[in-house]
Amino acid sequence: MRLCRSRARPTPPCAQTYASHSPSARSASSSPPLAITVVFGLLRAAGRTPPLRVRPLAAMPRWGWLGGVAAAVYVTVTLLLIPRIGAATTVTLAVTGQQLAPAVIDHFGLFRLPPRALTRTRFGGLAALAIGCALVQFA
Template sequence: MIHHAAIMLAAGIGIPVLAALNARLGANVGGPAAAALVLFSVAFAVTALAVVVTGPSALLRMAGQPWHLFGAGLLVAFYVLSVTWIAPVFGVGNAVFFVLLGQILSAAAIDHFGLFGARIVPLSPLRLAGLGVMAAGLTLTQFAGR
């Protein structure tokens, strides 16, 4: 069961990282829709239409982007595959609990250090307390009443 929690925690950490990477990729090429086309190959037709509408020139700038910005696609696949595999054996509530906990931790680190070009939001004592309250709330909602 601990490995299920670790996988879901890693999946949760990946969600804000995914957002930060894809946001930076979209900013670098000047077209979030073009970045989404690369990321969501499954939704190719819808994304291709958005690129045509918003301007296909951003696709021309993809080749010059740092390779790490394309890591968001791997994180999407990891999340979908892990939650699909883990939730039936670990429980949806448990899976989502660790995803949310991972999101809180990862988002705070991304903001504090300005990772992937994100705007820096320092981890002040008040913000840290707020994150602690959020984590406590998640814990209470998951484990209370059992």
């Protein structure tokens, strides 16, 4: 058994074998995009999906492209963190971040939204989330 880099607990041999030797582990990442492409092609052929229009994308504000980048970063970081810190801690950190970021966006009125003050009650709820996150991580 080899030791994980982040912690001193051993990695089960079955996980090592599956990740390094299984053809399905290496090709699993290509299956969802292929399935999505096939389903989209069938829907498009059946006339159930409107044609792709590229012109409206030019009018989109620059910050509008951040959604795709943020989603890619989120998925990548989540997949990298789960084996290192565990699923519960990863999900707890994600949920806490998903509550803290909009509170900052609301408070400063970013992305053309009307400002909404960070009240004591909202701050208390965010603090409770942060404390809960710490309890899950360090318990």
